[in-house]
Amino acid sequence: xxxxxxxxxxxxxxxxxxxxxxKALKKYKLFCFIIDDGSEIETKNTLKNIEKNEDWVExxxxxxxxxxxxxxxxxxxxxxxxxxxxxxxxxxxxxxDLGSIKKMLEISSKNQNAFxxxxxxxxxxxxxxxxxxxxxxxxxxxxxxxSFKVLDTMCGLRVYPLESITKITEKKRLGDRMDFDTxxxxxxxxxxxxxxxxxxxxxxxxxxxxxxxxxxxxxLNSKMHTKLFLGMLIRFPLLLFKKIxxxxxxxxxWSEKKERGSSWAVKLIGFSYKVFGKTFCKLLLxxxxxxxxxxxxxxxxxxxxxxxxxxxxxxxxxxxKKKPSAIDSYKHFLxxxxxxxxxxxxxxxxxxxxxxxxxxxxxxxxxLRTKKGGVVIGSHLGNLExxxxxxxxxxxxKMNVLALTKHAENFNSLLxxxxxNVDIKLIQxxxxxxxxxxxxxxxxxxxxxxxxxxxxxxxxxxxxISYVNFLGHPAPFAQGPFILAALLKTPVxxxxxxxxxxxxxxxxxxxxxxxxLPKKNKEQALKAEIEKFAVRLEHYxxxxxxxxxxxYNFWQDEKPKKEQNKA
Amino acid sequence: MKELExxxxxxxxxxxxxxxxxxxxxxxxxxxxxxxxxxxxxDALELGLQIQxxxxxxxxxKSQETRKHFASVKNLAAFIQESTK
Numbered sequence: 080x081x082x083x084x085x086x087x088x089x090x091x092x093x094x095x096x097x098x099x100x101x102k103a104l105k106k107y108k109l110f111c112f113i114i115d116d117g118s119e120i121e122t123k124n125t126l127k128n129i130e131k132n133e134d135w136v137e138x139x140x141x142x143x144x145x146x147x148x149x150x151x152x153x154x155x156x157x158x159x160x161x162x163x164x165x166x167x168x169x170x171x172x173x174x175x176d177l178g179s180i181k182k183m184l185e186i187s188s189k190n191q192n193a194f195x196x197x198x199x200x201x202x203x204x205x206x207x208x209x210x211x212x213x214x215x216x217x218x219x220x221x222x223x224x225x226s227f228k229v230l231d232t233m234c235g236l237r238v239y240p241l242e243s244i245t246k247i248t249e250k251k252r253l254g255d256r257m258d259f260d261t262x263x264x265x266x267x268x269x270x271x272x273x274x275x276x277x278x279x280x281x282x283x284x285x286x287x288x289x290x291x292x293x294x295x296x297x298x299l300n301s302k303m304h305t306k307l308f309l310g311m312l313i314r315f316p317l318l319l320f321k322k323i324x325x326x327x328x329x330x331x332x333w334s335e336k337k338e339r340g341s342s343w344a345v346k347l348i349g350f351s352y353k354v355f356g357k358t359f360c361k362l363l364l365x366x367x368x369x370x371x372x373x374x375x376x377x378x379x380x381x382x383x384x385x386x387x388x389x390x391x392x393x394x395x396x397x398x399x400k401k402k403p404s405a406i407d408s409y410k411h412f413l414x415x416x417x418x419x420x421x422x423x424x425x426x427x428x429x430x431x432x433x434x435x436x437x438x439x440x441x442x443x444x445x446x447l448r449t450k451k452g453g454v455v456i457g458s459h460l461g462n463l464e465x466x467x468x469x470x471x472x473x474x475x476x477k478m479n480v481l482a483l484t485k486h487a488e489n490f491n492s493l494l495x496x497x498x499x500n501v502d503i504k505l506i507q508x509x510x511x512x513x514x515x516x517x518x519x520x521x522x523x524x525x526x527x528x529x530x531x532x533x534x535x536x537x538x539x540x541x542x543x544i545s546y547v548n549f550l551g552h553p554a555p556f557a558q559g560p561f562i563l564a565a566l567l568k569t570p571v572x573x574x575x576x577x578x579x580x581x582x583x584x585x586x587x588x589x590x591x592x593x594x595x596l597p598k599k600n601k602e603q604a605l606k607a608e609i610e611k612f613a614v615r616l617e618h619y620x621x622x623x624x625x626x627x628x629x630x631y632n633f634w635q636d637e638k639p640k641k642e643q644n645k646a
Numbered sequence: 647m648k649e650l651e652x653x654x655x656x657x658x659x660x661x662x663x664x665x666x667x668x669x670x671x672x673x674x675x676x677x678x679x680x681x682x683x684x685x686x687x688x689d690a691l692e693l694g695l696q697i698q699x700x701x702x703x704x705x706x707x708k709s710q711e712t713r714k715h716f717a718s719v720k721n722l723a724a725f726i727q728e729s730t731k
Contacts, residue, residue, distance in 0.1 A: 517712065520694070
């Protein structure tokens with residue numbers, strides 16, 4: 080069945096912009112409801128004129144100003160009553176690129192249950208204060224839905240599936256003002272309504288009036304978020320359940336790669352840390368990690384595989400007296416939870432230099448001071464964030480961390496918010512194109528440090544992998560970090576920060592003065608470098624066996640076997 | 647211009663070790679990255695540095711323009727010619 084879609088426009092005193100908006104919308108040949116939220120007489124007259132000339136437009140007037148949320152809610156219910164199945168919400172003020180409605184309608188008609196959200200890409204006209212408000216909102220929404228996949232919830236361009244959405248808007252007491260836009264998204268995710276996204280251009284017109292009142296609406300936003308956060312705590316087990324079993328519920332647009340890992344836990348605990356402190360977080364950790372342990376079958380299996388392979392090595396036998404059991408895996412999981420809390424401590428600057436022991440600190444600090452530049456290869460063994468504590472010793476540390484997630488930008492702003500003195504930039508590799516590449520070279524030449532994990536394979540270049548032995552079995556390692564180091568012609572170091580007792584011990588060692596990759600035997604040369612790295616990684620695994628934070632089949636050798644069995 | 651384009655193609659093949667690719671396999675208009683020739687981010691870095699070195703030109707980091715310049719051999723040739731004038 081093809082959807083019966085209409086347009087809903089909430090309006091409050093945008094008498095100029097609405098004329099152009101209506102002009103631009105005409106080509107879609109959709110019926111349009113304009114909900115006038117108690118505008119002044121001039122706007123009312125403009126609307127009456129439009130209604131007279133355009134037979135596809137119907138206006139409804141509130142006598143008093145009730146708020147954008149109230150207008151949209153009314154419009155959605157009204158549209159449903161008139162027999163429409165879907166409604167496109169368009170703001171009256173002409174900020175949105177209305178050309179993208181066509182695309183949104185296509186997505187909506189292919190996924191008729193879905194709530195289609197425009198994701199704004201701002202041009203330079205956006206006021207800073209608005210951007211800041213958006214970052215705060217992203218952070219909150221990430222916590223409330225335990226996901227960062229709903230990227231931007233404040234954009235008023237979206238397609239609602241009316242049947243399921245009006246069930247929410249008519250039953251729940253949702254915000255009547257700007258807070259509505261966000262709240263409805265969060266509640267939709269809770270109700271398991273699939274969300275689809277599409278990037279659109281947003282322009283803030285120079286003479287445009289925005290009704291977003293910086294102070295007042297931010298207060299309202301905070302109020303709404305507190306309400307939603309409490310709602311999240313109540314729904315927590317259920318959300319977690321959904322998270323595990325309906326992974327694809329919030330599907331990013333096809334062009335965006337899925338985020339890896341279980342970062343919801345990071346966000347939840349991060350927030351709690353800030354608000355309730357470290358002790359509370361540690362208490363929160365037990366139920367969260369236990370739940371995660373019980374429901375995360377894949378991660379549990381991965382933990383078991385890692386521990387078993389560690390045990391099967393000669394060194395490993397000295398560490399484990401008997402074959403690792405489920406209790407060891409649970410311990411492994413708890414260690415992961417602890418690491419999350421400590422990561423946050425480190426970001427905020429709570430891990431002090433006194434709590435860290437750094438044997439080779441001089442060499443590391445020299446690397447920073449002399450500004451020769453360098454590539455530091457880290458890993459997901461231990462907790463690299465604690466090197467933050469060292470920044471107290473050097474006035475100006477510039478570090479660039481290459482991250483695999485597409486949320487590097489969000490993350491940067493989150494870091495800045497937690498601690499404004501941090502100057503660690505996360506650069507997202509998956510988007511690394513020619514300009515980022517040149518930027519890296521410039522940074523290296525400027526003497527900045529580039530930190531990259533050596534134990535994760537990139538989702539973008541799956542071909543650049545070498546299989547080398549790790550804990551007795553061949554495992555895929557990314558060639559990227561080593562090629563990068565070779566191209567940048569900088570010295571290469573390894574860095575591991577492992578917790579030993581109550582202290583963090585940082586191991587910093589020189590890996591190579593310069594990695595040379597001769598043209599002829601490039602592959603072999605690379606493999607040799609990676610083998611050397613794997614040996615060092617193993618070495619540190621023996622030192623801190625439970626601080627291995629790769630909870631997936633690291634060797635990636637299970638699937639083929641299964642397929643073979645089937646065949 | 648044609649000469650420069652051929653030269654760039656050779657440089658691409660040479661610096662990226664594309665052994666089984668010949669100059670005539672690379673289409674002047676086809677996208678270099680992603681689809682088309684299918685180069686990835688590491689190739690981008692390598693190629694960028696080579697071009698910088700060989701033609702002694704400055705490539706702007708973090709600019710959308712740069713992406714455009716490196717979109718195809720044709721764009722690249724135009725960019726080099728413009729920059730070395």
